[in-house]
Amino acid sequence: MPKPNRETMLIVDFGSQVTQLIARRYREAGIYCEIRPYQRAGEEFADGSCRPKAAILSGGPGSAADKGCPKIPQAILDSGIPLFGICYGQQILMAQLGGTVETGAHREFGRARISALPAHEDDPLFDGFLASGREDVWMSHGDRVSSAALGFSVIARSPNAPMAIVADSRRRYYGVQFHPEVHHTPNGARLLRNFAKIAGFSFDWSMSSFRDEAIANIRNQVGSERIVCGLSGGVDSSVTALLVHEAVGSQLTCLFVDHGLLRQGEAEDVPGMFKRHYNIAIEVIDARELFLSRLECVDDPEAKRKIIGELFIDVFQERAKLLGNAGFLAQGTLYPDVIESISVSGGPSSTIKSHHNVGGLPEAMNLEIVEPLRSLFKDEVRKLGRELGLPDSFVNRHPFPGPGLAIRCPGTVTRAKLDILRQADAVFIDQIRSHGLYDEIWQAFAALLPVKSVGVMGDARTYEYTCVLRAVTSVDGMTADYYPFGHRFLSETANRIINEVPGLNRVVYDITSKPPGTIEWE
Ligand code: XMP
Numbered sequence: 001m002p003k004p005n006r007e008t009m010l011i012v013d014f015g016s017q018v019t020q021l022i023a024r025r026y027r028e029a030g031i032y033c034e035i036r037p038y039q040r041a042g043e044e045f046a047d048g049s050c051r052p053k054a055a056i057l058s059g060g061p062g063s064a065a066d067k068g069c070p071k072i073p074q075a076i077l078d079s080g081i082p083l084f085g086i087c088y089g090q091q092i093l094m095a096q097l098g099g100t101v102e103t104g105a106h107r108e109f110g111r112a113r114i115s116a117l118p119a120h121e122d123d124p125l126f127d128g129f130l131a132s133g134r135e136d137v138w139m140s141h142g143d144r145v146s147s148a149a150l151g152f153s154v155i156a157r158s159p160n161a162p163m164a165i166v167a168d169s170r171r172r173y174y175g176v177q178f179h180p181e182v183h184h185t186p187n188g189a190r191l192l193r194n195f196a197k198i199a200g201f202s203f204d205w206s207m208s209s210f211r212d213e214a215i216a217n218i219r220n221q222v223g224s225e226r227i228v229c230g231l232s233g234g235v236d237s238s239v240t241a242l243l244v245h246e247a248v249g250s251q252l253t254c255l256f257v258d259h260g261l262l263r264q265g266e267a268e269d270v271p272g273m274f275k276r277h278y279n280i281a282i283e284v285i286d287a288r289e290l291f292l293s294r295l296e297c298v299d300d301p302e303a304k305r306k307i308i309g310e311l312f313i314d315v316f317q318e319r320a321k322l323l324g325n326a327g328f329l330a331q332g333t334l335y336p337d338v339i340e341s342i343s344v345s346g347g348p349s350s351t352i353k354s355h356h357n358v359g360g361l362p363e364a365m366n367l368e369i370v371e372p373l374r375s376l377f378k379d380e381v382r383k384l385g386r387e388l389g390l391p392d393s394f395v396n397r398h399p400f401p402g403p404g405l406a407i408r409c410p411g412t413v414t415r416a417k418l419d420i421l422r423q424a425d426a427v428f429i430d431q432i433r434s435h436g437l438y439d440e441i442w443q444a445f446a447a448l449l450p451v452k453s454v455g456v457m458g459d460a461r462t463y464e465y466t467c468v469l470r471a472v473t474s475v476d477g478m479t480a481d482y483y484p485f486g487h488r489f490l491s492e493t494a495n496r497i498i499n500e501v502p503g504l505n506r507v508v509y510d511i512t513s514k515p516p517g518t519i520e521w522e
Contacts (some may be wrong), residue, residue, distance in 0.1 A: 009033035010052035012041045014060025014070050014088050020335065020478070022056055022086070022179040024377065025189045029252075030203040030382030032210075034375065035235045039253045042073025052468070054082040054172075054199035056192075057089025059179060060089055063143050064091035066102040080198040082172035084192075087141050090166070090175030097149035097173075106160060108139040111441055114164040120155035124198055125167065125174060127189045130156065137164070137178035137185045138481045144177060170225060172198055193475040205388050211243070214372040217379055218247035218330075226326035228316055228367075229254045231282065236332030238394045243372050244330045245280050246388070252330075253281040253323055257315055258298060259308070260288030261404030261418065264426040287315050292415060299412045301522035308403045311448065317366055329367040332376050334381065335350055336477050346433065361433065377476040411450030417465070420503040423446040427500055432471070433495045441483050444471035446497075447521045455505035457498075464505035467497060472519055480514040 009026050013019045013035050026033040034052075036044065044050035047288055055076060062069040076083070085093040093099045100297040114137055116123075116130045129135060137158075148154065152173070156165035161177045168174075174195060180188030186208050211412070222244075229241045231254040244252050254274070258267040294307050312330075320326035373381055378399065385395040405421055406413050425446040433437050447468045455462040469490075474480035485493075494507035510517075 005207070005474045006147055008050075008052040009052060009196065009199075009201070010041065010055040010076075011035040011436075012055055012057050012072065012089070013037050014062060014075065014089070014092070016059035016061075016086075018179065018182055020377075021191070022058060022113055024476075025181055025192050026196065027380070029193050029196065030205050031190065031201050032205040034404070037267050038070050038073065042075050045073060045075040045079065045081065052081060053201060054084070056195075057083060057085040057093060059140075060088035062088055062092075062100040063103055064095040065143060076520070078172075081119070083174070084195045085173075085175040085465050086181070087177060087179060088143075090163075091141075091143055091179055093147055093173065093175050094147075094149050094166070094467050095147045097151075099149035100147045102146040103143045106144050107142045108160050109141075110139060110143075111135055112139045112158045112164075112178065114156045114158040114161070114178070116156050117154060120153070120167075123155055123167065123169070123505055125155070125165070125191065125194050127190075127194050127197070127388040135181070135185075135187055137188070138182050141177060144278065145175070151495070155442065158286060169309050181282045183397070184452040194501060199264060207383050210376075211384060211387055214243050218244055218370060218372060221335060221368075222248050222251065222328050225328060226250075226251050226320075226324055227252070227328035227370065228320050228323065228326045230312065230316060230332075231256050231270075231274065231331035232332075232400065233266065233273065233397070233404070234332070235320055235378075235385055235390070235397055236381055238332075238335055238390060239388060240332040240372060241274075241280060241310075241331050241382050242278075242385075242388045242390060244370065245278070250281070252519070253283060253319075253326070255316060255319055256282060256284045257312065258284065258286050258288055259291040259404060260415075261291065261308075261309070261413075262408045263400070263405070264422045267522050273393065283319065285315060285319065287311070290315070292413070295413045297412055299410075301407065301410075304406050304413070310401070313367075313468050320367055327366075327368060330369050330370040330372070332381075333371040335373075335375055335377050338374060349378050359518060377478075396439055397446075398438075398441070401520055407520050408445060408447040408449075410447065410521050416503070417448055420465060420501060421446060422474060423501040424448070424504060424507075427497050428469055431489070431496065432443060433485055435489060437485075438484075440473075441471050442474040442477070442521060443482065444469075444483070446470075459503065462505040464503055467501075467504050467510060468510050468521070469493065469507050470510045470519070470521075471515070474514075475517070477519065478514075480519055482509075482511045482513060485509070 003435050009031050010444050015189045023033050113134055117133050147168045151168040152166045154163050155167045164177045166175045231237045231241050241254050256271050298304055316329050370486045382395050409417050428446050449466040451466045452463050471483035472480040497507050
């Protein structure tokens with residue numbers, strides 16, 4: 001939880017799919033914030049481990065008209081801190097303070113236009129918002145407030161939402177029917193900032209303050225013990241290793257595990273690259289046989305992820321013992337890994353995939369986990385990497401998942417399939433680099449489908465595997481779109497792959513966005 005002396009915006013999560021966007025909007029504005037599921041926020045508030053300056057009440061799928069609906073913890077209401085409810089957050093705030101919410105009759109999804117009520121045009125919440133008297137906003141609700149709680153006035157409305165914004169400026173309580181955090185409310189970030197201004201925030205949180213705090217926290221947690229760090233060479237684990245090294249110096253040993261699921265040349269290139277730039281102890285562990293034999297005949301995506309996660313921990317624990325009983329393991333877990341594996345800190349959103357460094361951890365473990373990046377998005381980690389002086393060759397590397405090629409090989413994983421996949425992937429990345437597209441693309445890779453099809457090569461029938469190419473643009477991996485390669489690039493790449501990689505006779509390009517797809521195939 002936040003340190004008591006750091007200005008923190010608490011986001012009470014009622015299960016909205018876009019809660020994390022609220023956090024992004026505030027961090028972009030220089031405000032530190034943390035998301036807590038509504039069930040836990042109350043306890044932490046009551047026992048003093050959470051002392052935020054103000055709180056946002058998120059949207060959510062519940063209905064404030066239901067008896068057993070998720071509630072704002074009483075400790076938060078009693079604390080007197082400023083509150084800002086969004087959609088469900090507005091409705092439950094009204095319901096708990098004595099207003100009423102009507103259900104179902106006025107569903108509204110999509111764009112709407114709100115206007116300020118004349119007596120409230122100068123409200124400090126409207127500084128730079130509703131400047132022309134009107135503002136486009138995004139609505140997504142089934143219920144709506146039918147009468148505001150005592151002390152509240154309606155300060156903005158739309159034809160369908162007579163209580164688009166309600167305010168009790170004495171208590172600094174606000175409620176909005178729409179979603180200011182989403183892209184489709186173009187000026188919504190301004191509204192969120194105005195609330196923070198009213199709550200007295202000083203907007204001085206930055207990546208360099210994050211860095212200093214992260215280093216201090218690691219020092220506190222690890223003390224004088226030894227620590228190992230799983231290093232894959234990706235930006236997340238590299239930044240983690242640098243932070244830990246800055247915190248505890250030679251107590252750190254990085255472990256690079258070759259699990260047989262790496263890309264072409266990676267087992268040699270990554271440790272070499274790291275050793276060239278840093279004076280940090282790094283051990284290379286050849287665990288190919290261990291991982292590949294345990295994955296034999298396993299075709300279920302979640303089972304693969306769990307096996308790989310557990311084996312990583314086994315390897316780390318064994319090495320930690322040999323290294324004079326290291327007591328800690330540092331991992332580059334990111335915020336989206338946490339959200340998609342267990343939902344936000346145990347909050348109410350659903351599990352998509354067990355990310356290997358979160359969902360795959362065994363119950364009994366001798367190592368205490370250190371995860372300094374757990375609250376950051378990928379683009380924020382890159383910013384932090386630059387702040388730490390990490391060379392561009394690390395900072396700009398495309399993400400590569402911990403379970404490696406195993407999740408790019410739907411179905412069972414064999415050495416023969418991995419060989420084919422490695423070669424196809426290398427040709428694809430080579431094409432992307434030689435066309436100067438690497439830095440424009442967020443992530444690109446080949447996957448090998450467990451599908452054989454008939455082809456014809458040199459007048460002979462072939463019956464070989466299909467390779468799918470995936471390249472996406474994204475900001476943080478939470479949403480993504482396919483990269484619009486030209487036809488010439490695609491046909492040249494397909495030609496090269498078929499000609500240079502034995503075992504393939506068909507290449508397809510994946511044009512699915514996320515959502516509904518995910519970036520990886522498993
Ligand atoms: P998805 O496939 O969920 O991926 O859209 C989003 C981003 O996360 C990466 N990814 C992982 N990274 N361990 C990781 O370290 C994992 O288990 C894992 N699964 C997916 C994926 O490559 C993409 O960048």
